[in-house]
Structures are given as structure tokens and as C-alpha cells.
Amino acid sequence: MKSFVFPEFHIIRDEAKCGQCRGCERQCAFGTHTYDPVQDRLISDDYKCAGCQRCVVFCPKDAIEVRPTQSPYRQNASWSREKMEDLKKQAETGGVILTGCGNDKPFRIYWDHIVLNASQVTNPSIDPLREPMELRTFLGAKPDFMDIKSEGDDVQIETKLSPNLTVETPILFSAMSYGAISYNAFRSLATAACKSGTFFNTGEGGLPMEMREQFGKCAIVQVASGRFGIDAEYLNCAAAVEIKVGQGAKPGIGGHLPGEKVSREVAATRMIPTGTDAISPAPHHDIYSIEDLSMLIYALKEATNYEKPVSVKIAAVHNFAAIASGIVRAGADIIAIDGLRGGTGAAPKVIRDNVGIPIELAISSLDGRLRKEGIRNRCSIIAAGGIRCSADVIKAIALGADAVYIGSAALIAMGCNLCQKCYTGKCNWGICTQDPRLAGRLNVDIASLRLSNLICAWSHEISEMLGGMGINALESLRGNRDHLRGVGLYEWELEVLGIKGAGE
Amino acid sequence: MEFKITMPRKRRELYKKDICACSIFGAMNRDGDRFTGDGVMSAIANMHVRGNGLGGGFAAYGIYPEYKDYYAFHLMFTGSNSDAKRSAKQDFDVFLCENFDVVYDEEIPHGDEATVSDPPLVWRYFVAPRKCGDETNLSDDDYVVMKVMHINTKIENAYVFSSGKNMGCFKGVGYPEEIGEYFMLDRLYKAYTWTVHGRFPTNTQAWWGGAHPFSLLDTTVVHNGEISSYGTNRWYLEMYGYACTLQTDTEVIAYAADLLMRRQKLPIELVAKILAPPIWNCIDRMNERERRLFTALRMVYAPLLMNGPFSIIIGQTGKMIGLTDRIRLRPLTAATRGSMFYLSSEEASIRLISPKLDSVWTPNGGEPVVGKLNNMT
Numbered sequence: 001m002k003s004f005v006f007p008e009f010h011i012i013r014d015e016a017k018c019g020q021c022r023g024c025e026r027q028c029a030f031g032t033h034t035y036d037p038v039q040d041r042l043i044s045d046d047y048k049c050a051g052c053q054r055c056v057v058f059c060p061k062d063a064i065e066v067r068p069t070q071s072p073y074r075q076n077a078s079w080s081r082e083k084m085e086d087l088k089k090q091a092e093t094g095g096v097i098l099t100g101c102g103n104d105k106p107f108r109i110y111w112d113h114i115v116l117n118a119s120q121v122t123n124p125s126i127d128p129l130r131e132p133m134e135l136r137t138f139l140g141a142k143p144d145f146m147d148i149k150s151e152g153d154d155v156q157i158e159t160k161l162s163p164n165l166t167v168e169t170p171i172l173f174s175a176m177s178y179g180a181i182s183y184n185a186f187r188s189l190a191t192a193a194c195k196s197g198t199f200f201n202t203g204e205g206g207l208p209m210e211m212r213e214q215f216g217k218c219a220i221v222q223v224a225s226g227r228f229g230i231d232a233e234y235l236n237c238a239a240a241v242e243i244k245v246g247q248g249a250k251p252g253i254g255g256h257l258p259g260e261k262v263s264r265e266v267a268a269t270r271m272i273p274t275g276t277d278a279i280s281p282a283p284h285h286d287i288y289s290i291e292d293l294s295m296l297i298y299a300l301k302e303a304t305n306y307e308k309p310v311s312v313k314i315a316a317v318h319n320f321a322a323i324a325s326g327i328v329r330a331g332a333d334i335i336a337i338d339g340l341r342g343g344t345g346a347a348p349k350v351i352r353d354n355v356g357i358p359i360e361l362a363i364s365s366l367d368g369r370l371r372k373e374g375i376r377n378r379c380s381i382i383a384a385g386g387i388r389c390s391a392d393v394i395k396a397i398a399l400g401a402d403a404v405y406i407g408s409a410a411l412i413a414m415g416c417n418l419c420q421k422c423y424t425g426k427c428n429w430g431i432c433t434q435d436p437r438l439a440g441r442l443n444v445d446i447a448s449l450r451l452s453n454l455i456c457a458w459s460h461e462i463s464e465m466l467g468g469m470g471i472n473a474l475e476s477l478r479g480n481r482d483h484l485r486g487v488g489l490y491e492w493e494l495e496v497l498g499i500k501g502a503g504e
Numbered sequence: 505m506e507f508k509i510t511m512p513r514k515r516r517e518l519y520k521k522d523i524c525a526c527s528i529f530g531a532m533n534r535d536g537d538r539f540t541g542d543g544v545m546s547a548i549a550n551m552h553v554r555g556n557g558l559g560g561g562f563a564a565y566g567i568y569p570e571y572k573d574y575y576a577f578h579l580m581f582t583g584s585n586s587d588a589k590r591s592a593k594q595d596f597d598v599f600l601c602e603n604f605d606v607v608y609d610e611e612i613p614h615g616d617e618a619t620v621s622d623p624p625l626v627w628r629y630f631v632a633p634r635k636c637g638d639e640t641n642l643s644d645d646d647y648v649v650m651k652v653m654h655i656n657t658k659i660e661n662a663y664v665f666s667s668g669k670n671m672g673c674f675k676g677v678g679y680p681e682e683i684g685e686y687f688m689l690d691r692l693y694k695a696y697t698w699t700v701h702g703r704f705p706t707n708t709q710a711w712w713g714g715a716h717p718f719s720l721l722d723t724t725v726v727h728n729g730e731i732s733s734y735g736t737n738r739w740y741l742e743m744y745g746y747a748c749t750l751q752t753d754t755e756v757i758a759y760a761a762d763l764l765m766r767r768q769k770l771p772i773e774l775v776a777k778i779l780a781p782p783i784w785n786c787i788d789r790m791n792e793r794e795r796r797l798f799t800a801l802r803m804v805y806a807p808l809l810m811n812g813p814f815s816i817i818i819g820q821t822g823k824m825i826g827l828t829d830r831i832r833l834r835p836l837t838a839a840t841r842g843s844m845f846y847l848s849s850e851e852a853s854i855r856l857i858s859p860k861l862d863s864v865w866t867p868n869g870g871e872p873v874v875g876k877l878n879n880m881t
Contacts, residue, residue: 475802
């Protein structure tokens, strides 16, 4: 059937510069560029281009430019180009439209409507290059009271403390499984997490045997609805265990790793036969209620001898704050919430673009809810989904999060350009693919350095902003909404965020 | 035709806090001998320029020996005129009589010639708790705290600003020496500990309830500085039932001291390490036992870290404690002379009333200086 969809990108090749080295042809897994030996020149097919910019960056002669095309249609506020072309694709295939990465629609980004405070006169701002600036954070349950016994100078803690994760900076790598991303990308995240004093999350693809000893101590291992790759050693080699209930990009939806991505190594790690589809059901089929979740939480605590915090990750949806409070009471030590803009390797586009609520509002309402119930100290909150820079991190913390997960930001640091074609398995940057030829492009040393540089840079920026507010320990900003003001927000939005308007 | 969307303005509950730069002074006789307030009044007057006349106050311990078994409530009734103040008092009296047995009450005597503006009606009551129903399970202190929180949040125009036994706070809008004269502290009262505060508020309108000291039961706090962590401290304390109503950041220190010292029974040395903990660089270099303790304290009580510049004097029955923030951004000087123990923003004020001193020192940031009555058990 002839497709009526226009190309999204236009490839401009400067023939004068092009040396016919055929580098672009090798770089593109989508087959955009082909060499014509008769004319001795390269031909580009706009229809195949994903806009990932790989060929542009790696052309030795800088001969290629890839530009988004203008809409060819008559302007129509209702029937946008995207709506029309999605509809055409469905008419041509009869299928669900898949996509990758996070929601790209123009929902209000609250981070950009919140401004931070700084000290003037009455409170000296602090120079983080001269004075200590402390970002260390503990993730896990804290007791209401701490009983101590003191005999002279000897002070003993009587209260049994719950296990906590210690992070040197409040930024963790979000769950991205081996299988969804390449081994090199996965290992780069692990390497950078260990180097930066933080944690990476295995997603539900298991943790390869040979990585357990070295990287287990900075891993949060996930237990999700497919139960892939889980055994006692997997749970016990890790720093913490996370039960994944939902994901911001696709709340209410399961996962599907197609058989062609299940290589021998992925299969061994997931503990499934090579080449079979790895399907994670939408719900956990042993969790149909909060009491079932509680049983799984305690089963995992039993399996790990109560030595590791157990986290529960849910997507931020309409009534999630009440649910999260139930999850805390069910025994979770950490609640990870994933907002509307959370990323994915593959999701139905209609779900990604229409389900869930923005993370900024979610942090505030969850923090407020747990405070009102007097149980805020019994869990930590990790916020995920749409954290783009250090200012977003510090605003999330002032709104009430203990730390954040970054997914897309980490991928961008490694080279991702958010072309949203993750589900094809043809990632030219070697990140979201199992093709050994493509995956080999990602150098673990370089990618992990780029990741640890990112964490280092953001931590410096967070210290600068904290110092400006006259605060020298991050815990004094947690839930401290005094230091935030809203600009250009409606009254109800300020109310939900729990912040004053600028100038108030 | 143009449509305009107007959003209704809802009244949001907003955090309010007040920032001040101030002078603080404390004097204690560790033998328990009581003395009048004229010395501390001249000492604080010596730091006149550290305040701006928008607030001053005193806490005095040991002033009501004849009623020492009863809670002494100092009440402030505000209103636009004397009738309004009287009617606020009437509303309050109804509540008080339902919940307490009042042993004695009177208007707190004051000198009318003193130069203070717009004084509220200030009254004192000596009371014993009258618990009923489930409340009988509460300790007397918990019962009083609960009722004080109720009065300060629910009863309009009535503020309890002092609620301990055998002690009292006196405060208002004016320079501290003027407040001292207004309440005739140099003539009418004798205390073994006096703490004083002169205020220089920088953002809210001055009101009598906003002056220092802040108190709950017998814990009083005078404070110089700004608590940048106020929002964090506040939500944590709210979880434990402390309502922050007085629109100032100093309140949270009084409540934190009450939570940690009275309810959780932690010794002051540890409380100081919660309010102003050592930095991680130091903790990481400690021996195993100390590292475990300090790590646990910072982990569990992180929301009670008082961040920002401060020096404070905490008063309690039989105790006076000085503390500065952990990087010492506000001044505090300690001194002793015989049984006398002094704390002050400036050394000159101590020298003014006690020119000869046995020892004078500047405490390190985050390290508490504690004066205790010698005969305390």
C-alpha cells in the first residue's frame, strides 16, 4: 500500500564536501543512506530518517545536515500534522502507534514557573567553594523517636534503625533494564553510579552475573510483574529492592521486550529462553490489592533478612497520594513516583501522551499527604519523570522529594537525542539496542565518564543554589517550600504546590 | 466578544516567618540565689543599637515560689480598643475554666508612664490541669501543651506566651529596657536566671506576640538570627502536634527543644548535635562508635537541623544553655564570675554589670555551653 505520510526530516548533503567515504551509510541502522556506485555518490532517503543526528555528528567532512521538515498541510489548529499522520499510519496498518522516550506534548512544565530564593543581608549566603556544603541524603524509613541509653560519655542507640541507602548527591539513575538498553549502556550507568556515590536501578531485566560482585553495592534491583531475572542472590547482592507497580510513561500498561532483542546474554540474565518475547503483564498477578502488596514487600524483606530498604515505584495518577500513603503503611521504605513526562523504551503513544499527572504537582501532594498523616518520616520519596537540570532537582527537593531519579537526562548524557525510536531496537547511538554492531559503538569508559561528569556538574550547581539561599545542608531544604515562589500560575496550582506567588 | 477568565481568589494557607537581627543576654546564679532584673536591663540597654525598638522581652526563672506547683499562664489579649480586649479575655476565661482549675489570677502589673505603644491586656493565671475522659492518660505537661496549642490556634485574639511553673516571660513592642520598665522587672521580681532579647525585625509588622522569648512550658528561647530551614523544621514539628502560629522562626527552636528534651528525653549535649550537627567531613573521621551515633542522629533528625545564622539562649528550670549555628555566623560570648554565669551577644554588656570575670570565652560553632543549678538533682 502506498503510504501517504510525509517524511519528518529532510537530509541536506553538501556534495562539494562529501568524500563518498560511506561513513553515513554504515552509521545509519535505518538504511537512510545508500551508495550508488554508478554515480559515485550517496543517496539519502528522507522517509527512513529518524532524526537521531548520528550521521551528522560522525560525518568526517561535516557534509550532512538533518532538518525537521515544515508541515506540508494547510494550517489547522485542530488537525495538526501529528494528528493527521498518526491517523494515516493507523489507516495503513491497523495497529497501535508505538513510541519511545517521554511525553513531548506542551503540558505546563511547572519547573519553569517556579523560582528560587536567595539570601540578602539578614542571612549571609554561603560560598560552597570555601565552606562545607552537604548533599548527603539517606533514603529509607526513619523512626518517630530514637531511644538512647547513656552512661557517662557512652551513648548507646536503643532504637533499631531501618536500613537506609546513603547517597552523596540526591540524584539516582532511573530504572532502565538490560534488554531495553544495551549491555554497554547498562554497565556505563552502573560504573558512573558507583563512582559518584549514588545508585543505578536495574529495571526488570535482572543483573548480569558477572556484574553482581562489583556493582551490586550501588544497584537498586527491581522486581516487576514479569519477575525476570530474580533469584536470592540477585536480591541480596543489591543495596535495595524496588517493586515496580507503574511507570510514568505508561501507567496501567505492562512491558513487552520482543524476542529479537532477547539475545543469549539477555536471556541468561532474565532467566528465559533465547529469542522468546519477555512480557511483563500490566498488573502483578499476585498483587490485586494493597494487602497483597504488603505481602510481597515483607516477602522481599524476609528474603533479604531485613537488611535492605524496599521501594515501591508507582506512576503519578489522580488518586495516587492516598494509595502511596497506603503503600507506606504496607511497609515500603521508599516511594518512587514517576510523573507524566517519565520516559520509556516502548509505549503506546496514546498512553504516553494522555495518562498521568505532572511530577511537580505529584511531589507536593504526596509530601503534603504524608505529613498530614504524620508518617512522612516513615518513608523517603524519590521523584522521577521530567528532571532536566540541577534546578529541577533542587525544586523537587524543596517541594518535598528526598531525591530524584534521572532517566532521559542520563541517556542524553550518553548521546541520545530523543528521536523516540527506542522501540525499533535500531538505536544508532548504541544505547537502546541489542544489535552487537550498534551496541559496540557505546564505549563504557567514555559513556560512564560523561555520566559521572553530569552528576558532578549538577551537584556543584545544587551547592551553588543552596549556598545562595544561606543553607549548607540539603536536608534543610527538603519540603522547605518557603524558598519557592510561583510565577504565572493559577491560584489552584499554587495551592496544590503549596507555594506562594512571586512577590507574596 | 471577549471572554475573560477570572479565577476566584482562595485564601491559601501560607507560611509566614519573620527575620531578625538582635541582641541576646542571659545571666544565671548557679547557687540559685535570686536577683532583680535591673542588671540585665542595663546590660541589654548597652546593646541598644542591635535592636530597633520593635520588640524586647525577658524570661525569668524562680519568680513565683509561692505558686511553684502551678502552671503560670501569661496571656495577651489583643483588640482595637479596651472593650475588644476585655471581650477576648471573657471568651478565653470560659475555655480556661472548663479545662483548668484557676488558683489565682490578676492583671500583670505595669507602669503606665513607660513609653510603649499599643499594649495589649496582659493577664496571668496560676492553674492546675483538670483532665477528663481520655485526657486523664496524658501527663500534665502534655495536657498543658495540647491546650496551649488549642488556645493559640483556635481562640482569637488570645495568646499564651508563657506557660511554665515558677517562671514567666514578659515581652512586647519597644526596646527591651522599656519593656523591663513597663513590667517593673527591676522592682517586682527576683529570679535566679534572666534571659533577655532586643529585637531588630526586618520584615513583619511588629506585634506584641512576636517579641522574644518564645516559650512552651518552662522552655524559653531568645534568638539572634534567621532560620533558613524554617519550612522544613515547621513541617516536621507539625507532625508531632506543634502548631507554629506566632509568625516567627524562633518558635520552632522552642518546640524542637520541647520535643527532643522533654518528650524524647535526650540530653542537651545530643540535642545541640541535632540542632547544629557536626559536618560529614568530621563525622566520617570519628571513631566507629561516635560515627554510628552521629550518623544516626543526622539521619533520623535531619528535619530538625537549624540552618542559617543563629545564636540562641535556651532557658529551662535550673538550666541556661547557649548555642550557635554550626558555622558560627552570629556572635555569642560566655563568661563566669563566682556562681554567676553569663551569655551575651557582646562581651561589653557582661563587663558592664560584672567588670571582673573569672573566665570569658567564645564557644565554638555547634557546641553548647550549659549552666546548671548546683543543687539540681
